[in-house]
Amino acid sequence: MVILYSYLEPYLKENKLNTIQSNLVKIALIATLIFTVSCKKTEENATVETERKEITPEKNISSENILKNYFNLKDALVKDDKDKATIHSEYLSNSLNDFNNSISIENKQDGLKEVLSKAIKNAILISKKDIKTQREYFKELSENITDMIAITGTEQPLYEQHCPMYNGGTNWLSNSKEIRNPYYGSQMLKCGIVQREIK
Incomplete structure (x- = not known):
């Protein structure tokens, strides 16, 4: 001027x-x-x-994004698709890592860091294994994700489902009441029950 x-x-x-x-x-x-x-x-x-x-981490990275990747991995195992399970487990480990890194130290809740570390480890192991072993690690991963949701909460209704046949009884999470068993896939697609709804 x-x-x-x-x-x-x-x-x-x-x-x-x-x-x-x-x-x-x-x-x-x-x-x-x-x-x-x-x-x-x-x-x-x-x-x-x-x-x-x-x-602000909660804006871009959330437990909902982790659940989306978890469900994609579950669906790949339901379809007996090892390659897609590998891809989605890599996406899942990345989103878990991002979520873990995005939470400030002041906001970390008791046990969340430990739960996320275990989930990351299991997701990475799934990406490097055959489908039988992927399913074994998916069992542990499902426990980790369930523990994470207990701490972080969720915006969507989830269904904890149970297969009485696999490894003495095993759970997984689903966003649908319909049973689609990720541990047996096409062998026993509908084996399982809805144990509880998580809101």
Whole structure:
């Protein structure tokens, strides 16, 4: 704005505009300058506010995202698809890691860090094994995810389901009441019962 005024000043003198006109131009330039500075401050404040929101972990990374990856892994095991189970277990371990890293030390609840560490370990092991062993680690992973939900809560209704046949009785979580057994897949697809609903 100062540059603009210095550019216009000789023009104002050259044309011998009267003092009132000259003052009006100065006032208009000052008003424009004030308006520009205030708009810039507003934009800067908005940017800072946006950045604050972006670094709030609960906005971007949540237990709901972990559950989505868990259910995709479960569905791959239901379909006897080792390769998809491998892919989804990698996604799950990444989302668990992100969630663990996103929670500030002050906000960590008792036992959550330990539960997430165990879940990450089991998800990584699933990604490196054959389907039979994937199912064995899925049992432990399901216990970890159930423990996590007990601490973090969930926005969606979940169903803890139970297979009495696998390894002396084993549970898993589902987002549907319908039984689709991840431990036996097509061999015993509907083996199991809904033990409880988690809200």
